[in-house]
Amino acid sequence: KTQVEQSPQSLVVRQGENCVLQCNYSVTPDNHLRWFKQDTGKGLVSLTVLVDQKDKTSNGRYSATLDKDAKHSTLHITATLLDDTATYICVVGDRGSALGRLHFGAGTQLIVIP
């Protein structure tokens, strides 16, 4: 059973618009949650890591929230650019190290059009 569910599966937005990606999970324990960006044909690049029970992070136009009580995270992208076109992957870790179990979502494919 998939323990990390991402929605929507795909999303098309116009350049300059904002968007929100969702991640729901059932992983226990949930030590931390990571968001990665994966450009087509490339590897995953880390965007942010959320750790606290109710956490918020900001990294330029990317901001993320985590609510461990609800087992839910969001990734907000503000003023999207064409280069934001990519797959965004939510990952829940049950320990601080990747040596622990990392549970990967299947990703949300974001397409930014002019």
Next chain:
Amino acid sequence: EAAVTQSPRNKVAVTGGKVTLSCNQTNNHNNMYWYRQDTGHGLRLIHYSYGAGSTEKGDIPDGYKASRPSQENFSLILELATPSQTSVYFCASGDHTFSNERLFFGHGTKLSVL
């Protein structure tokens, strides 16, 4: 920024043949990982390593072997390739400097087994 290099980028193999996927990192990271990524699924851990000389089984090790001859190099070996092993394979290395291990991914190797 830490770099992880995979080779080859693309590989076509025949069923029953031997395939070796190579991964190199010059970041002096102790931990290295091999994942596979299939359409509609999250990344799944095949093998990992704590350091030179060590290899450990991940979640889906059947049909795969791993080798870590040095700190820098971590190989994934398919002794008898099968069509079900057609996938995109990612290598990653982990930096323990931070409380939550930072992961750096290679660009992936697309393997097709005919």
